[in-house]
Amino acid sequence: MRRLLCDLSEVPDGQLKSIELEGLPELAVANVEGTFHVFEATCSHGASSLGEGRLLGCEVECVLHKGRFDVTTGKATRRPSKKPIAVYASVVEDGRLFLADDAEVAPVPADTVDAASR
Numbered sequence: 001m002r003r004l005l006c007d008l009s010e011v012p013d014g015q016l017k018s019i020e021l022e023g024l025p026e027l028a029v030a031n032v033e034g035t036f037h038v039f040e041a042t043c044s045h046g047a048s049s050l051g052e053g054r055l056l057g058c059e060v061e062c063v064l065h066k067g068r069f070d071v072t073t074g075k076a077t078r079r080p081s082k083k084p085i086a087v088y089a090s091v092v093e094d095g096r097l098f099l100a101d102d103a104e105v106a107p108v109p110a111d112t113v114d115a116a117s118r
């Protein structure tokens with residue numbers, strides 16, 4: 001059974017929303033120009049919630065130390081963040097966003113981590 005994340009109207013273009021579902025870490029939904037992306041909301045650098053961060057294009061900026069992540073891949077894009085965050089597959093249906101049936105944690109491969117340091 002698909003798990004409901006939110007109504008699409010709850011996440012306007014350029015905005016974020018935190019989501020709590022039983023049995024999963026805190027998630028966040030980002031609306032990037034009408035495309036919705038779901039990712040683990042806990043910053044990999046510390047204990048801050050990325051759901052409280054700023055969405056800058058396809059990057060979310062952590063409020064605590066300004067680290068950034070690409071919400072489409074989970075990749076860390078700006079220090080001090082180095083480790084990726086998990087991203088989840090989702091499905092839009094009847095104006096609502098669901099986790100995909102087979103949604104699993106999909107961490108970015110380690111060799112793509114920390115592009116900001118290159």
Ligand code: FES
Pocket residue numbers: 043044045046047048062063064065066067068080081
């Ligand atoms: S806790 Fe997010 S960048 Fe440090």
